[in-house]
Amino acid sequence: MRIGTGWDLHRLKEGRRLILGGVHIPFHLGEEAHSDGDVLIHAVIDAILGAAALGDIGTLFPPSDKQYKDISSLVLLEQSVNLLTESGYQIINLDATVILQIPKLKPYITSIRENLAAALSLESNRISVKAKTKEKVDATGKGKAVEALASVLIEEIDESLWV
Numbered sequence: 001m002r003i004g005t006g007w008d009l010h011r012l013k014e015g016r017r018l019i020l021g022g023v024h025i026p027f028h029l030g031e032e033a034h035s036d037g038d039v040l041i042h043a044v045i046d047a048i049l050g051a052a053a054l055g056d057i058g059t060l061f062p063p064s065d066k067q068y069k070d071i072s073s074l075v076l077l078e079q080s081v082n083l084l085t086e087s088g089y090q091i092i093n094l095d096a097t098v099i100l101q102i103p104k105l106k107p108y109i110t111s112i113r114e115n116l117a118a119a120l121s122l123e124s125n126r127i128s129v130k131a132k133t134k135e136k137v138d139a140t141g142k143g144k145a146v147e148a149l150a151s152v153l154i155e156e157i158d159e160s161l162w163v
């Protein structure tokens with residue numbers, strides 16, 4: 001078994017959509033980014049890549065590369081999982097935290113978990129997504145940014161179990 005961690009932050013600005021775990025959260029601000037800015041998925045990708053020592057999201061999907069402009073981060077997540085599989089690993093579980101002052105994410109957590117479960121080909125009981133505020137402290141607490149943390153446990157694929 002191996003473990004990986006990921007963290008990401010995006011500024012919030014007007015004229016952008018707030019996308020978390022592939023779910024559009026209705027809000028007047030969204031993530032500033034080259035891609036769709038899905039901060040949660042970016043943290044998950046870094047946790048996956050980190051667990052297998054495969055580099056990081058910025059190296060694999062450089063913002064300077066036009067093919068990633070406004071791309072859905074779910075696509076990048078699926079590509080990262082393919083890379084993990086090719087390296088001989090599979091994910092055991094994911095635990096993630098989104099830090100956002102407003103809006104409240106509780107109504108969206110189930111959809112976010114289902115989206116991540118589908119992208120990772122895992123049961124949603126292996127996917128945990130939690131939401132916190134930053135108690136109005138610092139830039140994220142003042143509503144200027146959104147952050148996410150993720151931990152992923154992986155194990156070597158045992159091909160002898162395949163049917």
Ligand code: MG
Nearest residue numbers: 008009039042
């Ligand atoms: Mg990012």
